[in-house]
Amino acid sequence: MDEQTWHQRTEVTLMVAGFVYLVAFSWRVIADLQGPARIVADVLLLLTWAMFIADYLVRLFLARQRWLWFRTHLFALAFAVIPVLRLVRLLQVLTKLPGMKPTRGALLRTQIIVYGAGASVLLVFVASLSVLDAERHAPDASITTFGIAMWWSCVTVTTTGYGDYTPVTAAGRWVGVGLMLGGVALAGVITATLASWVVERGTRNNDADEPATRAQVRELMARIDALTAARGAGGPPGDDSAPPDAAESAGAPSAPGGAAPAAPDGAAAPRDGAVPPADSSTTDRQA
Numbered sequence: 001m002d003e004q005t006w007h008q009r010t011e012v013t014l015m016v017a018g019f020v021y022l023v024a025f026s027w028r029v030i031a032d033l034q035g036p037a038r039i040v041a042d043v044l045l046l047l048t049w050a051m052f053i054a055d056y057l058v059r060l061f062l063a064r065q066r067w068l069w070f071r072t073h074l075f076a077l078a079f080a081v082i083p084v085l086r087l088v089r090l091l092q093v094l095t096k097l098p099g100m101k102p103t104r105g106a107l108l109r110t111q112i113i114v115y116g117a118g119a120s121v122l123l124v125f126v127a128s129l130s131v132l133d134a135e136r137h138a139p140d141a142s143i144t145t146f147g148i149a150m151w152w153s154c155v156t157v158t159t160t161g162y163g164d165y166t167p168v169t170a171a172g173r174w175v176g177v178g179l180m181l182g183g184v185a186l187a188g189v190i191t192a193t194l195a196s197w198v199v200e201r202g203t204r205n206n207d208a209d210e211p212a213t214r215a216q217v218r219e220l221m222a223r224i225d226a227l228t229a230a231r232g233a234g235g236p237p238g239d240d241s242a243p244p245d246a247a248e249s250a251g252a253p254s255a256p257g258g259a260a261p262a263a264p265d266g267a268a269a270p271r272d273g274a275v276p277p278a279d280s281s282t283t284d285r286q287a
Helices: 003-030 036-062 066-072 074-081 083-095 104-135 146-157 170-202 214-234 246-250 280-286
Strands: none
Touching (some): 003 036, 003 083, 003 104, 036 066, 036 074, 036 083, 066 074, 074 083, 083 104, 104 146, 104 170, 146 170
């Protein structure tokens, strides 16, 4: 079994595991579980997390070029470390609506917007759970309810920072750092996507100002190469036939093979440029 086959067979199972992880984490934090209920939630979290770590290690082991696979599958590592991020892939359905035939650029922008919006919602929700779990029972903590945690996450992800609620624990502050970095990254991606959309709208009806893509240049070069090859195979123009005879160009009939016209019986053929002798009967009449 190769890495691609393993990934296809475990994709749905891991998607369900990611959903279970999010539900168990939300249940534990929002309900502030204690006793056996908290143990059950912790076991579910550990089992689902172990599934993601094991899946990543198996895929890395099955890869033919492991170092290359590691460098080109950093998102798989992020999904293993933060399992709830895998739920963002469920939004892929929204990027393939029936009846839509967008261009490659439009499809890419749609994917970025959909995934960016989904990642933003998940980031704010998970950060709220994390900061509430870290701050709720800390001395002098101001973030003590899920509503306050959601408010703090929203103002932090937008880098507004009113300062009315702030984390007091080290874990809560690290959550804030990650939330701010994630918010800046998402804002940059969304801004670049909107700028690309504006540029495309501005050049849609003016092809002269639209830059050519590499694919278009390669297609043009291929056509030039094909025309050059066809011209070289047919030879230079004008070699297939000789220039027409002077007599033919003047409209005079010519003998087969391009020979001079035959002289009458008993008369010598005139030389080139000589005037043929006059008939004797014509001379007698003139006398």
